[in-house]
Amino acid sequence: MALLQITSPHLRGTNRTASVMQWVLLATLPGFVALIWFFGWGVLINVAWAVLLAIGAEATVLRLRKRPVMFYLSDYSALVTAVLLGLALPPFTPWWVTAVGVLFAIVISKQLYGGLGSNPFNPAMVGYALLLVSFPVEMTTHWATPSTLAVQPDFLQTLTYIFTGGGVNIDGVTMATPLDTYKHQVDILTREELTQLPVFGQHVALGWEWVNLGFLAGGLALLWRKIITWHIPVSMLLSLTACSLIIGWDPDQYTPVSIHLLSGATMLGAFFIATDPVTAATSRLGKLYYGAGIGILVYIIRTWGGYPDAVAFAVLLMNFAAPFLDHYTKPRTYGHRKAHRGIKKAD
Amino acid sequence: MAKSYLEITQDGLWKNNPALVQLLGLCPLLAVTGTVVNALGLGMATMLVLTGSNIAVSLIRNFVPESVRLPAFVMIIASFVTCAELLMQAYTYELYEILGIFIPLIVTNCAILGRADAFASKNPILPSALDGFMMGLGFTLVLILLGGIRELIGQGTLFTGMDLLFGETAKNWQLNVIQDYPNFLFAVLPPGAFVGMGFIIALKNIIDNRMKRSAEMKKDKVAAGSKRVRVTGSIS
Numbered sequence: 001m002a003l004l005q006i007t008s009p010h011l012r013g014t015n016r017t018a019s020v021m022q023w024v025l026l027a028t029l030p031g032f033v034a035l036i037w038f039f040g041w042g043v044l045i046n047v048a049w050a051v052l053l054a055i056g057a058e059a060t061v062l063r064l065r066k067r068p069v070m071f072y073l074s075d076y077s078a079l080v081t082a083v084l085l086g087l088a089l090p091p092f093t094p095w096w097v098t099a100v101g102v103l104f105a106i107v108i109s110k111q112l113y114g115g116l117g118s119n120p121f122n123p124a125m126v127g128y129a130l131l132l133v134s135f136p137v138e139m140t141t142h143w144a145t146p147s148t149l150a151v152q153p154d155f156l157q158t159l160t161y162i163f164t165g166g167g168v169n170i171d172g173v174t175m176a177t178p179l180d181t182y183k184h185q186v187d188i189l190t191r192e193e194l195t196q197l198p199v200f201g202q203h204v205a206l207g208w209e210w211v212n213l214g215f216l217a218g219g220l221a222l223l224w225r226k227i228i229t230w231h232i233p234v235s236m237l238l239s240l241t242a243c244s245l246i247i248g249w250d251p252d253q254y255t256p257v258s259i260h261l262l263s264g265a266t267m268l269g270a271f272f273i274a275t276d277p278v279t280a281a282t283s284r285l286g287k288l289y290y291g292a293g294i295g296i297l298v299y300i301i302r303t304w305g306g307y308p309d310a311v312a313f314a315v316l317l318m319n320f321a322a323p324f325l326d327h328y329t330k331p332r333t334y335g336h337r338k339a340h341r342g343i344k345k346a347d
Numbered sequence: 348m349a350k351s352y353l354e355i356t357q358d359g360l361w362k363n364n365p366a367l368v369q370l371l372g373l374c375p376l377l378a379v380t381g382t383v384v385n386a387l388g389l390g391m392a393t394m395l396v397l398t399g400s401n402i403a404v405s406l407i408r409n410f411v412p413e414s415v416r417l418p419a420f421v422m423i424i425a426s427f428v429t430c431a432e433l434l435m436q437a438y439t440y441e442l443y444e445i446l447g448i449f450i451p452l453i454v455t456n457c458a459i460l461g462r463a464d465a466f467a468s469k470n471p472i473l474p475s476a477l478d479g480f481m482m483g484l485g486f487t488l489v490l491i492l493l494g495g496i497r498e499l500i501g502q503g504t505l506f507t508g509m510d511l512l513f514g515e516t517a518k519n520w521q522l523n524v525i526q527d528y529p530n531f532l533f534a535v536l537p538p539g540a541f542v543g544m545g546f547i548i549a550l551k552n553i554i555d556n557r558m559k560r561s562a563e564m565k566k567d568k569v570a571a572g573s574k575r576v577r578v579t580g581s582i583s
Binding site for chain 2: 100108130133134135136
């Protein structure tokens with residue numbers, strides 16, 4: 001019988017990187033299914049293609065960096081990056097756009113900075129922002145029409161379109177997103193006329209509301225499993241709500257709060273992207289500031305910016321601020337009366 | 348202290364390259380290297396100013412008091428930049444329009460002031476002239492390399508619009524490397540320049556490390572192998 005000498009504590013935490021990442025993947029499922037249901041097979045193809053590329057790229061770079069390949073691949077972090085990026089992409093994204101985004105995310109914004117844990121910026125959002133800046137046409141005008149409004153192309157047709165660019169008349173099955181539509185039509189139409197538009201559907205935003213509720217459900221599961229804490233999502237959603245109630249109280253001028261919360265990438269951002277443990281602030285107070293900052297930036301960029309959604313830019317901007325926030329929100333250490341915050345002045 | 352001409356050349360082109368090692372003059376480096384022709388135009392202007400200012404600073408080095416040397420250097424550099432600007436305006440007007448504010452901004456290129464203060468103010472005319480020329484050439488080569496990479500990745504072409512610099516004969520120099528290339532805006536915009544620059548510096552460091560390692564290996568081999576006393580060449 002082997003006598004193992006183990007020092008205390010003898011209870012092991014179950015939240016290891018791989019299991020955390022597996023839970024994150026599992027929690028995306030409700031939103032994922034809703035996306036496929038409303039926006040077609042393109043979502044599934046995008047995610048699968050992104051995952052394939054991410055694993056290939058991660059393995060290649062790890063080999064070049066002379067690191068153990070299987071050890072790092074089995075922490076599932078590349079998979080999570082790929083899935084989050086794939087979920088954020090429009091359903092009819094050409095294969096090479098996805099490839100550029102995934103390779104940039106994994107190779108440059110993650111591995112070149114030293115791999116998981118050393119990257120200052122959320123890799124999936126770096127990839128997304130790169131694509132949004134580089135290929136604005138492919139990234140903003142090609143959102144699929146919800147399946148209740150138009151007949152979606154079947155799996156093979158979508159696959160053909162993504163990899164060859166043919167087979168589907170893209171203009172027939174794509175339209176602007178609700179966020180984009182409201183922002184651009186609000187100058188011309190009144191609130192009542194706007195809500196009659198088919199893109200807003202019966203409730204808030206056709207299809208999008210269910211996608212966002214799906215991600216909300218997944219996020220609550222993550223909260224329940226204690227994978228994430230409540231601070232970032234709550235403060236982000238609260239600040240977004242507050243901004244759209246205070247500044248945008250008049251739905252004849254600004255996008256109303258319901259569309260802000262239940263359309264676009266709001267819930268995906270709040271629960272899955274902003275809570276990335278590597279790039280977010282870590283102290284509790286810091287997390288509250290961090291989430292609030294994202295919410296405010298999302299509102300500002302959505303309302304006055306040129307891009308239809310803003311989660312990627314808001315998260316990246318707050319990633320810049322995360323070390324600074326942590327520096328100024330250090331908690332009190334046990335045994336000290338006061339917390340040591342900020343930079344010590346040299347006397 | 349005095350360097351040989353070979354050392355000056357090596358320093359400017361590789362060992363102490365203003366763009367890759369000193370990281371000076373990054374503003375024009377990152378801003379105008381969208382295409383090869385922009386890079387070449389600005390590089391040549393910088394080279395001209397750097398050589399001229401090094402010669403002039405070296406000429407007056409014994410007559411300007413230490414305390415006012417920097418204003419004097421800046422005056423000299425500004426005069427040469429004005430010359431370069433007027434020359435470009437006269438002979439390559441379209442390129443002058445494209446480069447715009449970055450030509451007068453050569454004054455603030457710290458590589459130029461750096462060389463004036465670090466080298467030309469302490470050395471005679473000939474080495475100073477060579478130093479200015481080689482530093483300018485090293486800077487220009489990096490500009491062209493970065494411009495080429497960004498043009499290729501950003502637009503899928505090489506040598507677009509070389510006629511702006513070389514006249515009508517250069518009109519058909521454009522190489523369409525990739526047909527029907529969708530423009531990759533990231534490489535055209537400044538962030539692409541930062542990433543490209545990072546990769547070029549990394550490449551230089553890799554080459555340096557390789558050379559160092561192979562030089563060490565050679566040294567070891569000589570010590571272990573031959574037992575004869577070397578009578579030719581220099582022993583380092």
